[in-house]
Amino acid sequence: MAIERTTVLLLIVAATLGTLADAAEIPSPPVRNVIDTYYGVPVEDPYRYMEDINQPEVSTWMRAQADRTDALLKSIPGRAQLLDRVTTLESAVAARVRSVTRLPNGRIFYLKQKSGELQPSLYMRERIDGREGLLVDPARHGGPGLLAITAYFPSPAGRYIAYNVSERGSERATTYVMEVKTLHVIGAAVDRTDILGNSPAKWRPDERGFYFNRLNELTPGTPGTEKYRNSHVYYFDVAQGRAGDQPAFGNGAHASPTLLPEDRPFVIVSPDGRTALGGMWDDAARLTLYVARAADLLRGEPDWHLLVEASDEVSGYDIHGDALYLLTHKNAPRSRVLRLPISAHSMTDASPVLEHSKAVIQRIKASRDGLYVQLLDGGKGRLARVDYHSGRITELALPYPGSVRIAGPDVTGGDGVLVEVAGWTHASQLYRYTSASQSGQHVALQPLGPFDASKDLVADEVTVPSHDGVLVPLSIIHRKDVGLTRDAPTILTGYGAYGFAEEPAFDPRWLAWLERGGVYAVAHVRGGGEYGEEWHNGGRRETKPNTWKDAIACASYLIAHGYTRAERLGITGASAGGILVGRAITERPDLFAAAVTHGGVMDSVRMETTRNGPPNVGEFGSVKDERGFRALLAMSPYYHVANGVHYPAVMLSAGVNDPRVDVWMSVKMAARLAAASPDPNLVLLRLDYDAGHGIGSSAAQRRAEFVDTLTFMGWQFGEHGFQPAPH
Numbered sequence: 001m002a003i004e005r006t007t008v009l010l011l012i013v014a015a016t017l018g019t020l021a022d023a024a025e026i027p028s029p030p031v032r033n034v035i036d037t038y039y040g041v042p043v044e045d046p047y048r049y050m051e052d053i054n055q056p057e058v059s060t061w062m063r064a065q066a067d068r069t070d071a072l073l074k075s076i077p078g079r080a081q082l083l084d085r086v087t088t089l090e091s092a093v094a095a096r097v098r099s100v101t102r103l104p105n106g107r108i109f110y111l112k113q114k115s116g117e118l119q120p121s122l123y124m125r126e127r128i129d130g131r132e133g134l135l136v137d138p139a140r141h142g143g144p145g146l147l148a149i150t151a152y153f154p155s156p157a158g159r160y161i162a163y164n165v166s167e168r169g170s171e172r173a174t175t176y177v178m179e180v181k182t183l184h185v186i187g188a189a190v191d192r193t194d195i196l197g198n199s200p201a202k203w204r205p206d207e208r209g210f211y212f213n214r215l216n217e218l219t220p221g222t223p224g225t226e227k228y229r230n231s232h233v234y235y236f237d238v239a240q241g242r243a244g245d246q247p248a249f250g251n252g253a254h255a256s257p258t259l260l261p262e263d264r265p266f267v268i269v270s271p272d273g274r275t276a277l278g279g280m281w282d283d284a285a286r287l288t289l290y291v292a293r294a295a296d297l298l299r300g301e302p303d304w305h306l307l308v309e310a311s312d313e314v315s316g317y318d319i320h321g322d323a324l325y326l327l328t329h330k331n332a333p334r335s336r337v338l339r340l341p342i343s344a345h346s347m348t349d350a351s352p353v354l355e356h357s358k359a360v361i362q363r364i365k366a367s368r369d370g371l372y373v374q375l376l377d378g379g380k381g382r383l384a385r386v387d388y389h390s391g392r393i394t395e396l397a398l399p400y401p402g403s404v405r406i407a408g409p410d411v412t413g414g415d416g417v418l419v420e421v422a423g424w425t426h427a428s429q430l431y432r433y434t435s436a437s438q439s440g441q442h443v444a445l446q447p448l449g450p451f452d453a454s455k456d457l458v459a460d461e462v463t464v465p466s467h468d469g470v471l472v473p474l475s476i477i478h479r480k481d482v483g484l485t486r487d488a489p490t491i492l493t494g495y496g497a498y499g500f501a502e503e504p505a506f507d508p509r510w511l512a513w514l515e516r517g518g519v520y521a522v523a524h525v526r527g528g529g530e531y532g533e534e535w536h537n538g539g540r541r542e543t544k545p546n547t548w549k550d551a552i553a554c555a556s557y558l559i560a561h562g563y564t565r566a567e568r569l570g571i572t573g574a575s576a577g578g579i580l581v582g583r584a585i586t587e588r589p590d591l592f593a594a595a596v597t598h599g600g601v602m603d604s605v606r607m608e609t610t611r612n613g614p615p616n617v618g619e620f621g622s623v624k625d626e627r628g629f630r631a632l633l634a635m636s637p638y639y640h641v642a643n644g645v646h647y648p649a650v651m652l653s654a655g656v657n658d659p660r661v662d663v664w665m666s667v668k669m670a671a672r673l674a675a676a677s678p679d680p681n682l683v684l685l686r687l688d689y690d691a692g693h694g695i696g697s698s699a700a701q702r703r704a705e706f707v708d709t710l711t712f713m714g715w716q717f718g719e720h721g722f723q724p725a726p727h
Contacts, residue, residue, distance in 0.1 A: 026064045029057075029671045039626045043605060043639065046675075047668040051606070053656070062656075062667055066687035069651070073686075078721035079711040085512045086707055090699070091115040092508070093449030099152070100407050100430060100445060102128075104368070104414035107158040109135075110445060111149060118145030118698035122152055122163060124180060128432070128443055135183065136163060145698030146690055153201035153210070160186070160238060162201040162210060164193055169692025170657040171195055175212065177236065187241020192217060194228075194659070195695065201236070202268040204294075209237045211248060211267035227611040229261040233278070235298070248297060249278045255302050257290055262614050269294050270319060275342050277324075278304060283618030285498070287314040289324075291342060307340070312347050320366035320388065325353065327364050332356035334532035337364055337373065337386075353386060354393070360532040362501070365406045369415045369435035370394075374406050376501055379461065379473055379530060381405075383419060383433065397439040400426055403503035418443065424459035424477050424504045427452035451508040456480055456515075459504070466546070466553040470538075473524040474554045475504070476563065482517055484562030489717045490519040490569050492555055496527030496547035497576035498619055499536035509703075513710055516719075519563055525550035525580065541621045541628070544635040548583035555584070555591045567593050570648075570713045574598035575661055575693065576619075582637025582669070585648055592648040594716035596709050599654050599661045599693050602669040604636040605629070610662045638669050643676045649716045651684040653705055655691030663687070684712070 034048040050058050073079060093115070100110040106127045113120035122136040138147045150173055152163040161180055164173040175193040177186045192215040203210040215231050218224070232247035247253040250265045256278070259265060263280040270277070276294040279287055289308035296302045308314055308326070315335070316327035324340045337354035340347065354361065359377035366372075375382040381404030383396040398404065402423030407430065416434030429448060431440030458480045463471040482488055491513070495502055502522050510520055524530045526546040527539025539547040555571065558564050571592050573581040578600015585595045604620055607613045620635070621628030633639060641647075650673055652666040670685040677683065686708060691697050697705075714722035 026061070026068060028675065029061050031675070038623060038629045038633075041629075041633070043633065045606075045638075047671045050668050050671060051609075051662075051664045053664050053667065058667070062685070062687060065670065065685040066689075069684040069686045072684070072724065073708050073711050076711050076715055076722055076724050078714060078719070079707060081721070082512055082710055082714075083703070083707045086509050086703055089451050089508045089511055090703065092451050093447060095446075096120075097430070097446040100418055100443075101152075101154060102414060102418050102432075103154060103156065103158050105157055106414075107154070108445070109152065109154050109158070109161065111152075113699065118700055119148050119696075122149055122161075124158070124161075128445070135161065135178065135180065138165060141165065145700060148696035148698075150195055150696055151200065153203065154180075155203045155207040155210070156205050157207060159207050160203075162203075162212075162236075164195070166194075166696050168657050168690045169655045169688075169694070169696045171659045171692055171695055175201065175236075177238065177241075186238060188243075190214065190234075190236065190243050200266070202266060204269045205271055205273045208239065209235055211235055211269075212243075213264065213266055214243070214247075224611045225609060225614055228264075228615050230259075231264060233265050233267045246300070248300075249302075254300055255304065257304050257306070262617070263288075264615075267297070268319075270322075270342060272322070276302065277307075277342075278302075279308075282310050283615050284310075285315060285618070286310040287312075287317065287326075289314075289317075306346075307342075307344065308347060316363055318364055318366035318371075320371065325364055325366055325371055326350065327361060329533040333534035334359065335361040337361060337371070353391065360501075360529065362529070363406055365417050367414055367416055372406060372417045372433070374404055376403075376503065376530065379475070379504075379524070381421070381503065385433070385435065394438060396433055399429070399431065399440065399442070401504075402426060403505060405503075422503075422505045424475060425454055425457040425506055427506045427508060449508065451511055452506070454511065462557070464550075464553050464557040467549045468546070470526070470546075470550075472526070472550045472553060473530060474557060475502075475522040475524070476519060476558070477510075477514065477521070478519040478563075479514055479517065482519065486559075486562050486565050487568060488517055488519045488564050489513075489713065489719060490521060490558055490564035491572060491713055492521045492523060492551070492558065492569065493572045493577070494523035494525045494547075494551045494554070494580045495573065495575075495577040496525035496539050496550070496580050498527075499529035499533065501529040509706055519558075521554065521558060521563075523551045523554035525554075527576075540619060542631045544579070544620070544631060545583075547635075548580050548587065551580050551584045552588050552591065555588070559591070566591050568717045570594040570596065570716065572596045572598070572709065573600060576601055578602055578661070578665075579604065579635050579637065583635060583640065585650070586637055586640040586642075586645075589645055589647045594649045594651075594713050596651045596653060596712060597666065598705070598709075599658050600652065600666065600669075601661055602636070602652075602665040603638040604632040605639065606665075607632070612660050612662075638665075638672055641669075641672045641676045644678045645676065647673060647677060649682040649684075649712075651682075651686055651709070651712045653686040653708070654688075655693060655697070656687055656689045657692040660693040682716075 031046040034045045095114045108125040111120040119138045150164045154161045166173045173193045175190045201210040201212045232250035234243045236243045262283045265280045276297040278290040290304040292302035292304045313330035314328045326338045329335045336356045338350040340350040359375040363374040370385040373384045385394045405420045407418040407420045420428045422428035430443040433440045460476040578597040621631040623629045654663045654666040674683040
């Protein structure tokens with residue numbers, strides 16, 4: 001595709017950044033318009049040069065904006081009180097536990113963050129009610145709260161554990177291997193094992209080593225877009241204490257099948273140790289799977305046989321005995337489950353286990369006593385167990401309505417599963433399910449805090465007709481005694497990408513907003529997974545406009561039905577949810593008083609030029625074909641900002657080290673919005689120079705961003721105590 005480029009130097013455009021006197025002290029960034037022509041369509045980019053955040057004029061402007069935003073928000077009287085309240089709500093429970101894994105022998109591993117700690121540490125128990133032992137405390141290895149454990153992978157019996165750490169939210173992970181009994185770190189650490197590279201360590205059943213994905217080392221001059229392309233699988237040998245020099249699977253590995261550059265390869269070994277499965281996820285999250293003898297792979301002489309193709313549309317799998325259990329949405333938008341012998345020749349040998357139905361099958365987990373199935377039915381989570389021999393399906397009782405998530409990384413074997421259950425008004429709790437009972441046993445690793453199950457809250461579940469008549473679910477959480485007076489300060493949020501469903505969840509910090517009479521609403525827009533792959537495809541690539549139009553419909557519902565009014569309504573979104581927010585306010589700026597994005601995608605047209613751009617082509621599209629370009633242009637908020645429009649006040653929050661959505665997206669959007677505004681609506685750029693996409697952020701960083709969001713909203717809604725002192 002030929003791209004014509006014309007660089008035009010224009011006059012510096014004056015930008016109104018607010019009514020505060022100190023805003024004028026920051027010069028508006030100059031416009032240096034770049035015009036790219038795609039398929040006959042000229043696309044103007046006035047702030048292209050700001051993509052290089054290391055340029056002195058760009059970095060200086062960024063730092064000035066970040067400092068100004070920080071000072072401004074901290075000057076708002078109500079922020080300090082709000083911060084105290086959020087801190088109280090967070091610290092009311094002694095610790096928060098997450099990422100729990102139970103091994104077949106009963107050993108438990110988990111991350112635990114005590115009240116007052118900046119980062120969670122890694123712990124182990126011999127059994128659920130056993131004595132707790134500390135394995136890894138990141139505070140001992142890095143600066144205050146800047147080093148985080150981003151993932152961990154115990155060996156099948158828990159003799160060893162591999163764990164990833166990264167610094168300052170970068171997700172640039174390094175993997176360490178520890179002997180659990182002695183706490184001795186084995187051999188050399190392995191770098192370039194980022195989460196985005198699909199790095200989970202897959203242990204051999206004999207615990208002698210594991211296979212893992214490793215990114216290529218980028219030499220000077222290599223484009224950043226190559227970071228996540230052409231990754232390889234290597235083998236770490238525990239006895240030698242090191243990873244092999246040659247890849248075991250992936251392009252360039254001996255006898256490996258050919259992969260596309262965007263494919264994310266992995267290798268697992270069957271529980272009996274006889275079969276190796278070499279797989280890859282493509283950019284549309286579809287599985288391709290090959291099989292070979294595990295011994296042959298270990299010798300470097302595998303004979304790979306294709307078993308599952310991308311066209312089979314498999315989105316999940318697990319292993320029990322000599323069979324694969326596959327989750328597929330081929331000819332089944334809400335998915336079905338198939339059983340395929342590992343020794344089979346192709347998918348034609350697969351037999352049905354669970355057929356397509358009204359409920360979305362989200363995840364499967366093969367345990368010794370049955371196949372556990374996680375479902376989503378009309379926004380409500382369900383859990384079922386399928387008997388391997390009879391095929392009988394048993395519905396399992398939940399302690400309360402809400403979301404269901406089978407917990408922990410994939411560990412094969414053992415009886416039952418651990419399940420996290422949460423609701424809109426009930427914080428997550430952990431339960432263990434086995435074939436011995438149809439109801440779960442509460443696991444006391446995570447105590448229920450005093451604010452974790454408020455009886456003063458209610459969640460209204462409604463459906464809203466969107467622009468095309470499709471009914472969109474909307475969850476509205478508020479205090480029971482909040483009446484429909486059209487005056488409640490209301491925050492609407494949404495996501496709408498990758499088929500991820502916005503399921504019931506409760507964060508006690510939100511009480512700081514709700515107890516003041518605020519409303520929190522979640523729009524279950526298309527692009528998500530609330531109704532399976534059909535709902536996902538309804539807000540993906542060419543159909544992406546449905547995502548923000550669904551959000552607009554939900555905002556209109558909140559106003560029309562008396563919850564709030566436009567002057568008291570804000571909208572938030574993170575990451576791909578930035579598209580939802582950005583396009584909602586550029587299409588219907590009259591509906592909102594304020595908008596906040598967190599690491600938001602603001603320039604989809606240029607996404608492909610970033611490190612994480614190529615892996616996202618399957619979700620958003622590519623400028624390399626006309627349909628893809630037109631879809632990307634339609635969904636890019638940056639190109640839909642128009643001069644002279646009264647946009648709501650906007651705060652763009654981002655981590656400077658973000659590897660998923662480059663920080664320049666927020667920087668360019670801030671400059672463009674400020675230049676376009678004809679009135680004193682505020683445009684704030686909130687930057688954290690020690691953070692990334694949120695993964696690895698410390699408790700203090702997360703708390704500050706949350707409080708700043710609520711403070712900004714309260715300010716723009718005219719809330720008492722949240723107005724800056726006049727200058």
